[in-house]
Amino acid sequence: MKTSRPLVERLIIEANRLTRIAALATGTTTPAAIWRTLSILSTDGSMRVGDLARASRVTQPTMTKLVQSLAEDDLILRIADVEDSRAWLIAATPKGVAALDAWRVELGEALQPMFADLSPAETETLEKAMVILESRTALATRIAQTARTRKVA
Amino acid sequence: MKTSRPLVERLIIEANRLTRIAALATGTTTPAAIWRTLSILSTDGSMRVGDLARASRVTQPTMTKLVQSLAEDDLILRIADVEDSRAWLIAATPKGVAALDAWRVELGEALQPMFADLSPAETETLEKAMVILESRTALATRIAQTARTRKVA
DNA sequence: CTAGCTATATAGTTTTGCTATATACTTTTG
DNA sequence: CAAAAGTATATAGCAAAACTATATAGCTAG
Numbered sequence A, B: 001m002k003t004s005r006p007l008v009e010r011l012i013i014e015a016n017r018l019t020r021i022a023a024l025a026t027g028t029t030t031p032a033a034i035w036r037t038l039s040i041l042s043t044d045g046s047m048r049v050g051d052l053a054r055a056s057r058v059t060q061p062t063m064t065k066l067v068q069s070l071a072e073d074d075l076i077l078r079i080a081d082v083e084d085s086r087a088w089l090i091a092a093t094p095k096g097v098a099a100l101d102a103w104r105v106e107l108g109e110a111l112q113p114m115f116a117d118l119s120p121a122e123t124e125t126l127e128k129a130m131v132i133l134e135s136r137t138a139l140a141t142r143i144a145q146t147a148r149t150r151k152v153a
Numbered sequence C: 001c002t003a004g005c006t007a008t009a010t011a012g013t014t015t016t017g018c019t020a021t022a023t024a025c026t027t028t029t030g
Numbered sequence D: 001c002a003a004a005a006g007t008a009t010a011t012a013g014c015a016a017a018a019c020t021a022t023a024t025a026g027c028t029a030g
Helices: A007-025 A032-046 A047-055 A060-072 A094-115 A120-146 B005-027 B034-044 B049-055 B062-070 B094-114 B118-148
Strands: A076-080 A088-092 B074-078 B089-093
Touching: A007 B005, A007 B034, A007 B089, A007 B094, A007 B118, A032 A047, A032 A060, A032 A076, A032 A094, A032 B005, A047 A060, A047 A094, A047 B005, A060 A076, A060 B094, A076 B049, A076 B094, A088 A094, A094 A120, A094 B005, A094 B118, A120 B005, A120 B118, B005 B094, B005 B118, B034 B049, B034 B062, B034 B089, B034 B094, B049 B089, B062 B074, B089 B094
Parallel strands: none
Antiparallel strands: A076 A088, B074 B089
16 A cells, blocks of 8 residues: 555545445445436536536437436426537436435445544534535536537537 | 435445446447456455455356456456365456556546536545445455455364 | 538447345344 | 265356447528
8 A cells, every 4th residue: 555645546546445435335236227327417407418427437329218208207307408409318217216216225334334433523513515516516516517519609 | 306315325226327427438448347347356456256256246156257367367266265165266467456556547647627616625525425335345355355254264 | 502510319238236145253042 | 984064166048238330300501
């Protein structure tokens, strides 16, 4: 283990580990692609199939099929885009948001034992760190979204 | 967005988001399974195919095939287990560790802009939070490993 | 209005990962 | 200690997922 690893690098390593440990701790077999898609819609709002595919790092045909399957389960819905009738806006339904939320609760509970014995000072440090992280990731997704080649009105 | 979400839950949500954003920012097409496997071996040391499969959340035959392909690229090597000649110990090679490290550097650099303007106080908060996180995830993987049904000598 | 461009859908193929099972070795038991 | 039962990995065959290529429909520029 390098001692001189930059902070941001340590951050992404721990993020990957936490993600892996949490998935391991819950017994769910639901494909990660479903949660990833619902997470993106939940944080970034409704968007087109193509944008969703890019954000989720799959090809557009793959996302089209995933969206079809999610729509069948009423987890998302497809709204006609008034500005461009070729496109659809994909939005999470209340049921979809609830399913995502339940999964997050499950993940949180699975990780809980690891953090059960945090001291008040440690809890405060993590709370502060979360506020910082949350502000940065919120910014990042906005950048990613505008990266789409979009006509300026 | 819930305001009353528990700390641990916010943590896993941000971990997922960071993982997603970082993957998006780099253009790599290398399957995630490869990095996941190398990460596990790197942090938890050499282990058997079966344990590696469980840790990586794939079936044993899938891991057998992945291990074969990684061995062909000299990213891992298979050591005979002296205690049980049915089993192999899988270990990351120096080349494997280097590849993992390069990928982590790339992820870190991709996220760098998001964190370029941290104040000294914010940096310190994140540094402290990382120390806490690193100690907890280190603990967690040890627990997962002993969870294997292992004969006591 | 036509030519070219863009958004999503479909078809067909490749890849990935699964279940079932075989093989080799270890452990338990009578 | 030999036979039976159990465990670790490997292989075979199949199912699911995701890709490339392309079709279809709608938009936009000249």
